[in-house]
Amino acid sequence: MPVLDENTMSGTFYGVHVIDDESGAIAATHDRRKATAALRAYYQFTDGSSLLAGEFDFADLTRGWGWFEERADGPWHFCSVDRPDRPGVFPALWLCI
Template structure:
């Protein structure tokens, strides 16, 4: 299992890396409590709002999965992955 480095994530909260995308975010963990805490702290810092302020319901808006980084001609992308991929790491996706 791969562990993203500090340079590969937007920020780290409570030891959990957070990835930031145009229409969603992800915490690099399958631990729901840690994911919620990290994503909430990220949102408070960068957006000045809590997840509850934007009507995020974890059971509805979050799901766990696996991701990996993929180098492309237009930069590095984060893509969904199977757990057995050597570059895979756990994520909890947050759809905004």
């Protein structure tokens, strides 16, 4: 099973690991303030876009637990779970854009 490391994360911004999944970016933290800063920095770094408060409501970040699942059509996929009771689970906040 893949784990949260340099092969699965897209970068670290303000001390928060960011994962770019096919459905959007994921911040590996439960701290909304840190997640917001990390996701803003990630999008600024990757494509020069700035996520302004008027465009996206960061209060709508989904809080949960994540883990990586191997897939037949690719190396891995981010999955969310309600409880942190499986190996490899990490805290996560995500915004699908």
